[in-house]
Amino acid sequence: MKFEGTSEYIATDDLQMAVNAAVILQRPLLIKGEPGTGKTMLAEQVAASLGKRLLQWHIKSTSKAQQGLYDYDAVSRLRDSQLGKAEVEDVRHYLKKGALWQAFESDEQVVLLIDEIDKADIEFPNDLLVELDKMAFSVYETGEVIRAKHRPIVIITSNNEKELPDAFLRRCFFHYIRFPDEATMQRILDVHFPQLKRDLARRALERFFELREIPGLKKKPSTSELVDWLKLLMADDISVEALAGDLRQAVPPLYGALVKNEQDVQLLQRLAFMTRRD
Template identity: 75%
Template sequence: MLAEEIAASLGMPIIPWHIKSTTKAQQGLYEYDAVSRLRDSQLGDDKVHDIANYIEKGKLWDAFDADNKVVLLIDEIDKADIEFPNDLLLELDKMEFFVYETGEIVKAKVRPIVVITSNNEKELPDAFLRRCFFHYIQFPDRETMKEIVDVHYPDIKKDLVKEAMEIFFDVRKVPGLKKKPSTSELIDWLKLLMADDIPDEILTNRDTSKAIPPLYGALVKNEQDVQLLERLAFMNRRQASGNNSGGPG
């Protein structure tokens, strides 16, 4: 969202490059389709004489080739392998790269604004980070989260949001969770609560330390975390039961 906001506020187009685990740095520059060229040569196609016909431009090429300043979003860079950031160091530093097949140098006509996002799933190389201006986006507080929910579900019942958010933030505070529920999990969970027409009373004053939330599968996406919540709930219920049954000797 940060890149989109920058682009919108500055009136610039955005070029998004969404990174996957299989993405290679070279794909951001260009890809040469040698197989298609070989096939066309066997078929006698005249376009084989121009190798540029078999080069597919990547997102960096698009950004460098733009006549006006653009925002280049490299989204979730930590999904790729550990060498991915280093493989882009020179190109992002110099704002140019060499195309071996054609012998041309692609230089940025206008230096783009490059926004790189990471979920901290992997540590990024120090050499790469030294070239970055780091900005950490804090997790939304309750008021901001309510505004986010209102954007997604403007007609949702206020009591449902209030009680659901109490549970959501309680779950996030549980020590030892491997994956704390995020904003997207809250949005999905609320959608399920509305779809199942869960009464507000089921959520009201619900003690998450003694019972896991309804439809918890939308909130907790790690098996160990589910077991942790179940174990904590069981232990707290047993302790509460022992306290209630105890008396003077």
């Protein structure tokens, strides 16, 4: 089976190639790209397309690699020993299986998402090298070795907030999701809004891409923000005429769905004011 996108997810040819190449090579697929370009959703859609279960491990700044394997609750075991509970003799009662353990012991191949790996400490990727390479790890408390019954399809996302170690990168198949061009974005909108009027879609896309090109913009709007903006435009029955002109003449209606900080709002307002004054 090959990944070819889904009815809910527009995958470009090079993205499809990257997913299928990673599956064939049995290597983790490292996905980078701007926030909002569908990196996390890719794993969901790969699982749906291939008919496989999805396991998700969302990384935080406090996450440790060990948590992906298992957690040992020594405090609960100590408390139970003081209470004289029988289960204290079996350490397995105090092991909480992480996403990798669950993926390794699955009777069928699963898709494993390690989301936003660059949020964690710089050593985090290195601490997973052996486990992702050998598809096995040891449980120190019991002495057993957990080996993958079926090598999972591993998809790792990164927002490029920090550099990843070379040793980790060597073990991955890499793909950068480029921001969609207008034609691809139109296909994405067709999926989300099949009833959207063509004139409104065209004018909204023009304003959206103009906004992304404004020099000095601190945060460019993403695909997800465009989708939210269009939902609001349709809900408020905004006319095509309200989107006429360019951003140098007026701030777009319901701009709060697109612009997410006060510096960018002030930039747009100053730009419109200076244009009108001239």
